[in-house]
Amino acid sequence: MVTATEVVLTLPFEHTTARPEYNWIRESFTVAMAELLDSPGLIAVPLDECHLAYEKLGLSRTALLTRATEIKLGEAVGADLLVRGTYTVTGEGKDSTLTVRAQMISLREGKLVGSEHVLSAPVADLQVIQGKLAWELLYQRNPALPFSRDRLIARATRIAPTAYEIYIKALVTEDPADRARLLIRAIEEATRNAQLTFPQAYFELGLLHYRDGRYGEAATWFERVRATDPRGLEAGFYLGVCQLLTNQTDAAIKTHTALLTPMPLFETYVNAGVAYMQKGDFAEAARLTKLAADTVPLDDEALFNYGYALWRDGRPAEAVTPLETLTRRTATDGRAWYVLSKVYAKLGRTAEATAALDAAKRHAPDFARWETAGKPPWLPFVKTRFNREAFHRYARGEEQSRQQAFLGTSVLQRTAELMRDAQAAFLENRSDTALEKLAQVIQLAPDHSEAHLLLGRVHERRGDLPAAVQALKAAVFWNPKLTAAHVLLGRILLTQGDRTRAAVHIRQALDLNPDDPDAQAAQRLLLAPPR
Structure with missing residues (x-):
């Protein structure tokens, strides 16, 4: 096992x-x-x-x-x-x-x-x-x-074979224009072959537009990738960035909020904070960016966004620490010096405010524009990329934790719960759910004959008779006295024209339980003249 x-x-x-x-x-x-x-x-x-x-x-x-x-x-x-x-x-x-x-x-x-x-x-x-x-x-x-x-x-x-070939060729093509043409062809070919969706190609095409700075076009492709699709969470991250950079504030908040749990990278928290800043909710932005800055304290952009959100939220005393940390770490950070000068001024620390403003003049190319705008300048950083290695490491860790937690539960208790769920799903004709639950049961207990029997019933209902036969063979292997499995296996083998093997299982069922009405009905089918 x-x-x-x-x-x-x-x-x-x-x-x-x-x-x-x-x-x-x-x-x-x-x-x-x-x-x-x-x-x-x-x-x-x-x-x-x-x-x-x-x-x-x-x-x-x-x-x-x-x-x-x-x-x-x-x-x-x-x-x-x-x-x-x-x-x-x-x-x-x-x-x-x-x-x-x-x-x-x-x-x-x-x-x-x-x-x-x-x-x-x-x-x-x-x-x-x-x-x-x-x-x-x-x-x-x-x-x-x-x-x-x-x-x-x-x-x-x-995926249709021609669409699959074109898609793979797109993945190994270095030239972006050629790759885009191939991806469009793959999607068209899949559509021609009645394939309703091709999320892998949508993602790759969205990524090409994204890398080229065409955020509106990128968003139209990323929106077609569901969170549960391959690359779905990554598509969500890039979609959120597209929405931020095209000022779709409410959409960006919705996208990032949905990502915080399944993709809790610090970059996701940074961008969620920016989305709330766009909305004017600087308190929530400060909360989110603090989480990001605490997670990766050496990331200057996360730390700046935190200090900036505190300043815009009217909390200058709290903004001092992150901004001073930044200016000590990077003495040429014009943005940090500029915001720090405003924070010092708000706190009445005039001499320090003047010195910080002088540093901002030296190191910030846009200083004059900021000063003459008549309103606080928009300065937050947006994370347009995430650490892919960290993402894969996290995703794998989550999957391993999920599977280990699943396996760590009492096997008897867990299999009983899963079998109840599978039986309910079968009775309600929710075959996909039943298959999912039964797969988990058999992963936990490969010798669970009743699970194999129910799996055979599900496959029979779906018309997948070879799979049903395989499941029922497993059922009688693990429990040779399981009458119902012998009966169903015999009936399916009869349907497939294998009367010899069908007779063996029907006879075994009757030997086990001569009064079983299903076994008797199967026997009558067996004895009836072939059509």
């Missing part, structure tokens, strides 16, 4: 044939596995964090990696498991064949986990290969998976 939460990094696969037109496939494995391997007990490292590790080690994204470098990359992101692989492409055009070899390595134990995986299919079926590979990697780690291989492949192929 696997209960520990582990982190897995999938490195870009090495292309071992001289076919540059297929180089784009390299990073597609990191993109795909970051989603497909993310499951109970396992946290997958996204492509963005993988790129950060490359930058941290001074590696180019196209570098060929030695085993030692691969291990360093894994250590850089705190991975427990590493997935590495190679691929070759043979043939031409529609006859091109992709062959993939991959293996999972335990960094803690320094050895291969399971055996090497080899898969081959037409290049057009890249996503199918990735779904199959993800299944094999997950299954070798935990055979009690609460979902079928077909279900995982369906997840892998949600």
Whole structure:
């Protein structure tokens, strides 16, 4: 039984044939596995964090990696498991064949986990290969998976193949204009194939506009990414900045308020403070910016915003300390000197106010404009970027804490609660919720036969008969005396035309309980002439 939460990094696969037109496939494995391997007990490292590790080690994204470098990359992101692989492409055009070899390595134990995986299919079926590979990697780690291989492949192929190829090519394209054109094409192609949403492409397109300073256009794309989508929290951060910089104050407050809990980085608090300053609520702004400044005391911009908010809120005595700290730390900070001069003046410290004003004249290029504006100048800093490494570290820590808290509860108590929730969801025809609860039960207790039985019922209702058969086989494996599982398995096998195996399970059900009406009904179906 696997209960520990582990982190897995999938490195870009090495292309071992001289076919540059297929180089784009390299990073597609990191993109795909970051989603497909993310499951109970396992946290997958996204492509963005993988790129950060490359930058941290001074590696180019196209570098060929030695085993030692691969291990360093894994250590850089705190991975427990590493997935590495190679691929070759043979043939031409529609006859091109992709062959993939991959293996999972335990960094803690320094050895291969399971055996090497080899898969081959037409290049057009890249996503199918990735779904199959993800299944094999997950299954070798935990055979009690609460979902079928077909279900995982369906997840892998949600994006139309042509849209997926164009999207991956956009990610590996350096030129911003070319990347934008490819992303638009990917979105158009997905729409043509009846794909209702493509949040990954929306995020990347929004980011391109954002980096180019086109905040209005960026916002239109970031708004299409939900918080629960991949990169959803990051999209929310950038959307909030766009709203600040385009003076959409109420929207900025709403966006940042929603981010404070799931993305409590100091940059989020700084920007939330700026949003409240735009509204004129300097008391709330001071509270938020103090939290940011206390979290990262050496960040000059957070400290300045705190002092500025206190000054604008009419609290000059409190504003002195952060502003004096800043001017001692950075004697050329014209903004800090200017606000400090006003604070000293308000407190009647005339000589110090004059000296601070002289320093502001020397170090602030906009001093004259500030003095002649007739109102307090607008001086707060907006954080247009956040520490991505800190964000990934926090997000992973939260997920690990969530999973460990889940696993730390009394197993019997927790499984009982989850089974009650799953049964209620099943009765109310909320299949997705039932599947989610059952996945948690089976993660806690792979031998929970009733959970496997209910999982089989859910899959049968959804029409996924292969998954239902797999779940019911697990149910009777863990509890050979579970009559209901034998009956349902027999009925489904009959539906699939497998009368021989159906007869075995129906007979077992009757042996266990000759008076069971469902078993008797299944027996009548079995004895009826085939249609």
